[in-house]
Amino acid sequence: MFFSFDKIVMSMAAVRFLSSVVELTAAVLMLYFNRVETAFKINAVLALVGPAVLITVTTLGLVGLAGKVSPLGMASILLGVTLIFLGINKL
Known part of the structure; x- marks a missing residue:
């Protein structure tokens, strides 16, 4: 059985997967070094x-x-993303 995934969806998932690997690696490194x-x-x-x-x-x-x-x-999507970044930077 083969699945046909959209290239964009596959790329989005791949970036998120890579991000999760980086996060997990960081958590392991934090435990390994054991220093605040x-x-x-x-x-x-x-x-x-x-x-x-x-x-x-x-x-x-x-x-x-x-x-x-x-x-x-x-335009609404772009405005929403812009507002996210403005909100993050204002904290």
């Missing part, structure tokens, strides 16, 4: 990974939706 300072540094690196993954997956999703969503719908 080192765990804090590892966590700081993860703070860079999260937004990059969000941007990448969102971009892939928008590319997949191009032509299927009205211009107003696309």
Whole structure:
């Protein structure tokens, strides 16, 4: 039995899978080093990974939706993503 997955969906899932591997590796490293300072540094690196993954997956999703969503719908999605980042930066 073979499954046919959309290339965009497969790419989005692959990026999320890679992100989860990075997160799991970071958790293992935190336990391995067993120091608050080192765990804090590892966590700081993860703070860079999260937004990059969000941007990448969102971009892939928008590319997949191009032509299927009205211009107003696309503008609403872009506005929503922009508001997410504005909200994050205001904290």
